[in-house]
Amino acid sequence: MSITLNAADLSRVIEMAWEDRTPFEAIEQLYGLTEPAVIKLMRRELKPGSFRLWRARVSGRATKHLKIRSPEINRAYCPTQYKR
Template structure:
């Protein structure tokens, strides 16, 4: 985990990754804070500063809605999600391709 005092000391690559993580509905703000040391308020300021006003307003509306899981309390039921038993081997390409 990085200890960053503010968003000013972030590289362009880190800022792009934070914006990408913030835009994803399932990535909680706590994950952004853990990985980059940027709080929810700083993430909101960064989004406001870097994306267009319309995009920011749409993002804030989505984050504050009930479908978003940006806060861990909203995504608490996610532990019971179905996961295929072959998901990991498939993603690591360990299953041989079937011949036709």
């Protein structure tokens, strides 16, 4: 199954994938992309060096996976991230 994303959604998925506190499950719930699909998308959309940096950053990161995430983390972003 192939999911087609418009430019705005593609940009948002990439942004969510880079965010430390946004779990892959949230991306799947919003956009229907599983973790392997997000990895494939990131490999396709990022420059090779950026992809390697991203993979090193998210590999084994507990906050990117709900099953290994601390139950104390109940939000996806820092309270000061979206200032008004």
